[in-house]
Amino acid sequence: MICKILLITWMAVVIVAAFFYAGPATGxxxxxxxxxxxxxxxxxxxxxxxxxxxxxxxxxxxxRNPGADYLAQSAAELGFxxxxxxxxxxxxxxxxxxxxxxxxxxxxxxIVILLMIYGAYFALRSAxxxxxxxxxxxxxxxxxAFATVPFLVFVVPRITASLHPENTMSPAKPAMDPETLVVFxxxxxxxxxxxxxxxxxxxxxxxxxxxxxPNIGQR
Amino acid sequence: MFALTTLIAVSFSxxxxxxxxxxxxxxxxxxxxxxxxxSALSGLSRSFVKEREAGTIDVLRLxxxxxxxxxxxxxxxxxxxxxxxxxxxxxxxxxxxYKIESFGFFxxxxxxxxxxxAAGTTVVAAMIAQxxxxxxxxxxxxxxxxxxxxxxxxxxxxxxxxxxxxxGWPEVKISLAYVIIxxxxxxxxxxxxxxx
Amino acid sequence: xxxxxxxxxxxxxxxxxLLQNISFQLQTGEALAVAGWNGSGKSTLLRIIAGxxxxxxxxxxxxxxxxxxxxxxxxxLIGMVAPSLAIYEELTAxxxxxxxxxxxxxxxxxxxxLDLMERVxxxxxxxxxxxxxxxxxxxxxxxxxxxxxxxxxxLLDEPGCNLDSKGMKVVERIILDQRSFGMTVIASNEEREVxxxxxxxxxxx
Numbered sequence: 001m002i003c004k005i006l007l008i009t010w011m012a013v014v015i016v017a018a019f020f021y022a023g024p025a026t027g028x029x030x031x032x033x034x035x036x037x038x039x040x041x042x043x044x045x046x047x048x049x050x051x052x053x054x055x056x057x058x059x060x061x062x063x064r065n066p067g068a069d070y071l072a073q074s075a076a077e078l079g080f081x082x083x084x085x086x087x088x089x090x091x092x093x094x095x096x097x098x099x100x101x102x103x104x105x106x107x108x109x110x111i112v113i114l115l116m117i118y119g120a121y122f123a124l125r126s127a128x129x130x131x132x133x134x135x136x137x138x139x140x141x142x143x144x145a146f147a148t149v150p151f152l153v154f155v156v157p158r159i160t161a162s163l164h165p166e167n168t169m170s171p172a173k174p175a176m177d178p179e180t181l182v183v184f185x186x187x188x189x190x191x192x193x194x195x196x197x198x199x200x201x202x203x204x205x206x207x208x209x210x211x212x213x214p215n216i217g218q219r
Numbered sequence: 220m221f222a223l224t225t226l227i228a229v230s231f232s233x234x235x236x237x238x239x240x241x242x243x244x245x246x247x248x249x250x251x252x253x254x255x256x257x258s259a260l261s262g263l264s265r266s267f268v269k270e271r272e273a274g275t276i277d278v279l280r281l282x283x284x285x286x287x288x289x290x291x292x293x294x295x296x297x298x299x300x301x302x303x304x305x306x307x308x309x310x311x312x313x314x315x316x317y318k319i320e321s322f323g324f325f326x327x328x329x330x331x332x333x334x335x336x337a338a339g340t341t342v343v344a345a346m347i348a349q350x351x352x353x354x355x356x357x358x359x360x361x362x363x364x365x366x367x368x369x370x371x372x373x374x375x376x377x378x379x380x381x382x383x384x385x386x387g388w389p390e391v392k393i394s395l396a397y398v399i400i401x402x403x404x405x406x407x408x409x410x411x412x413x414x415x
Numbered sequence: 416x417x418x419x420x421x422x423x424x425x426x427x428x429x430x431x432x433l434l435q436n437i438s439f440q441l442q443t444g445e446a447l448a449v450a451g452w453n454g455s456g457k458s459t460l461l462r463i464i465a466g467x468x469x470x471x472x473x474x475x476x477x478x479x480x481x482x483x484x485x486x487x488x489x490x491x492l493i494g495m496v497a498p499s500l501a502i503y504e505e506l507t508a509x510x511x512x513x514x515x516x517x518x519x520x521x522x523x524x525x526x527x528x529l530d531l532m533e534r535v536x537x538x539x540x541x542x543x544x545x546x547x548x549x550x551x552x553x554x555x556x557x558x559x560x561x562x563x564x565x566x567x568x569x570l571l572d573e574p575g576c577n578l579d580s581k582g583m584k585v586v587e588r589i590i591l592d593q594r595s596f597g598m599t600v601i602a603s604n605e606e607r608e609v610x611x612x613x614x615x616x617x618x619x620x
Contacts, residue, residue, distance in 0.1 A: 061411060116363045123359050127350040132469070137346050140408045144342065144364060147404050151367035151397055274501030277467055278560070281495055283518040284487075414466075 007197060011190045014183065037183055039093060041191035042086040046114060049079025049195065053121075054146040057139035066210065067203070069135045072142060073125070074202035078195060080118040087111050110152055117145045226254055226310060244380035247317050248373045251308070252332075256362075256369055258303055259336045264357040266292050266341075267348035276348075285410035289341065293402070296337040296344075304333050318380060324388050325379035328372060331394040335368040338401035345412050368397050416480055417492070417567040418442045419464070419598055424473035426459055433459055436473070439616060443567065446590060446599040448609040451618030457602035458497065460618070461570045464600065465495050477568065491519070494561035496554075497572035504546040508537055508556050511545060515560050531559045535585050550577040558589060567597035574601060575608050587611060 014037070056072030059065065090108060124141050128134040270276040279288055308329055311317060319325045340361045347357045375390030419441040426434040434456045441447050449457045462468040464475050466489060477484045477492060484492065502511050512528040532541050535555040545553065554577045561569060574586045590611045593599050603609055 113363055113366055116366075120360045120363055123356055124346065124350070127347075127356050133349065136411055137350075140342065140346065140412055141360065143408065144401075144404060147400055148364055148367050148397075151371070151393070274499060275503060277462075277497075278500045278502065278515075279518070280467060281465060281490065281493065281500070282515055284490075287518065 004197070007190070007193050010186070011194065014187045014190045036180075037187040039086060039089040040184070041188045042082050042089060043111060044188065045191050045195045046079050046083035046086050046111070048192070049075045049082060050114060050117070050146070050149075052199075053079060054142050057142040060135060060139050061143075066135075067207070069139070070203045070206040072135075072139060074199055074206060076118060076121055076138075076142070078199055078202065080115070080122070082191075082195065083111060083115050083118060087115060113152060121145070226307060226314070244318075245373075245377045247311075247315060248376035248380065250315075251311050251317075251376060252369050252373050254307060254311070255304065255332070255372075256336065256365060258307070259300060259340065259365075260358045260361055261354075262299065262303075263296050263337070263340045263361075264344040264347060264354070266295050267344045271348045280413065285413045286406060288413065289345075289406060289409040292344070293337055293341045293405075296341055297334060300333040300337050301330070304329055320381060321379045324391065325376060327388060327391045328375035328379060328394065331391050331398065332368060332372040332375075334398045335372075335394055335401070336365060338398045338405065339364045339368060342405045342409055342412060345409060349412075364401075368394060371397070416443050417597060418478045418481075419568060419600075420476045420478065421464065422473050422476075424460070424463060424470045424475065426456065426463065426468070427471045434463075434470075434618070437616070437618075438473075441598045441600065443597055444594050445614075446594065446601065446612040448612035448615045449600065449602045449618060450604060450609055450615055453604070455618040457618060458499070458572050461495070461497065461572050461600060461602050464568075465493055465570055466490075491564060492566055493568050493570060494564065494566035495570040495572070496557045496561045496574055497570075498576060499572075500557065502545055502553065502556055502560060505544070507542050507544055508532065508548070508552075508559075509541045511556060512559060512563065515563055519564055521564055528559075528563075531562060534562075534589075535559045536581065551579060551582055554578055555582060555585065558585065562589065565596070569593050569597060569599045570602075571599065572602045573605075573608075575603070575605055583607065 053072045053075035056068050056070075056075060059068035060072060087108075090111060094108070121138060121141055125134050125138045128137055267276075270279065312319070340357075343357060343360045343364065347360065350356060371390045371393045375388075375394070378390065421437060421439050424434060424437045425432065437460060439447065449460055451457050459468060463470045466475075466486065477489055503514065506514065509525075509528055509532070512531065513523060513525070516523045516528065529538070529541065532538050535558050537552060537555050537559065540548070540552060545556065548556070554574075558574070561571075569589075571586075571590075575583050578586065586608070590599055590601070599612070601608055601612055609615055
């Protein structure tokens with residue numbers, strides 16, 4: 001209970017501070033740099049979620065523990081939501097800064113690819129009728145998809161840089177003055193806390209739902 | 220068939236005169252790879268789906284080692300892709316007057332890309348053979364996995380066409396790394412998908 | 416001395432039970448028949464024994480002189496004939512057998528394949544494409560395919576399906592021969608097939 005209250009208060013503080021405490025960063029038009037406090041943590045959570053989902057998949061394949069699959073699936077669902085949020089906030093930022101909603105710069109491209117991977121994962125799971133197979137396939141796909149990530153990290157920047165050199169400036173790490181840094185880290189923490197909280201609720205829900213189903217003698 | 224039709228459509232509508240010289244290398248690389256990837260997506264799932272439909276999938280599961288089945292299917296997909304490439308790529312070059320400076324690099328890129336396309340999709344094909352809504356699902360699943368390969372391929376072909384910075388064949392190396400990783404992971408994961 | 420132990424095997428398909436607590440033991444030299452109405456789970460039970468389907472509960476083990484045999488080795492010990500197990504229609508009968516020899520890693524021997532074809536009565540049609548086979552001939556080929564590696568455990572799901580009386584004699588002969596070095600499980604509704612076995616398990620309650 002206390003944790004939840006703490007988390008909510010923290011989040012509220014971060015949001016307020018994002019607008020009033022930290023000053024706008026130089027080099028960005030108007031107040032747009034403030035989106036850094038929201039967009040980057042969302043993207044971070046989305047990627048971290050993918051990692052967690054992959055870990056859950058690995059655990060499931062080795063131990064066949066349904067709990068691991070709940071982790072994998074819940075992490076994927078939550079990750080998808082944050083990924084969507086990150087895409088939208090990134091797009092808004094792009095519009096405000098560079099004048100157009102979409103530019104295919106490295107960050108944007110990777111986020112979209114992540115979105116596609118999540119989408120494919122859900123499509124695969126829903127297309128397989130048998131429960132056990134569904135979990136195995138989901139896990140296999142999640143691991144394969146993760147294997148392509150190192151390539152994306154190296155390959156995507158190289159090609160998109162050659163396409164649109166003027167847009168490779170993504171709001172990654174502008175030199176931050178202390179106030180901004182504090183709020184940013186605070187936001188990162190808040191988002192991560194929020195994510196973990198929702199994640200464990202989701203996992204609990206999955207466990208409860210599995211009791212509702214007639215016991216079909218899970219080995 | 221798909222590949223040929225797309226090729227003809229592209230060549231007809233775009234033609235080699237409508238695009239400026241500086242844009243050509245990149246655009247051609249993109250078009251070629253789109254044709255290759257989408258042809259692969261439309262054709263490569265057949266190897267497993269056919270077994271399921273003919274009813275021979277169970278006999279295979281009873282008689283053969285999973286790794287043997289995987290390698291067999293991989294090899295088949297590879298052969299299919301290389302055959303496809305050997306027809307489409309020369310045609311493309313001819314029809315679009317694709318000027319390529321560093322031909323060895325280009326060829327290596329196309330071949331290693333073919334390997335990559337086969338490696339990345341075989342396990343997925345095995346999975347969707349057991350699922351419903353096969354065709355669309357196969358494309359949706361394979362595309363994110365193939366994207367890094369596709370991007371590397373485009374960059375590599377573009378470089379080969381321009382002829383700048385080709386020493387060491389960087390993109391081919393990346394492509395081969397992709398192939399190795401995908402095949403290794405597939406070999407490990409395939410038995411899980413194959414057995415019930 | 417091989418033995419098969421099936422312990423408390425159950426199978427559910429989304430909450431509808433198909434098989435419940437099936438247990439039995441079998442040894443070299445014995446033949447067991449599994450009988451039951453259509454849909455009672457005979458084929459499923461055989462598939463579970465073969466390892467094609469995972470049971471919802473229970474286990475299936477094969478022992479050699481009381482030592483359990485691993486899953487990978489199990490593959491080499493089982494031969495199965497079933498309506499759901501097809502052969503390759505694009506190949507000839509001989510090519511089919513040679514393919515399965517290769518895939519199983521058995522020394523690929525034309526003589527042996529021809530012998531087998533004679534055993535099932537397919538000699539004259541050895542080089543015809545299976546696409547042109549009658550269903551009875553296909554059934555005989557399936558029998559041959561199951562015997563390629565001399566399996567200690569033979570699983571026959573409706574072996575007499577599509578066979579004439581001559582074909583049935585072939586099946587009878589095979590089951591008889593199998594007794595000398597292995598076990599047989601037959602799933603069937605036909606009187607004549609069930610008669611070949613020593614014991615019967617009836618799946619219909």
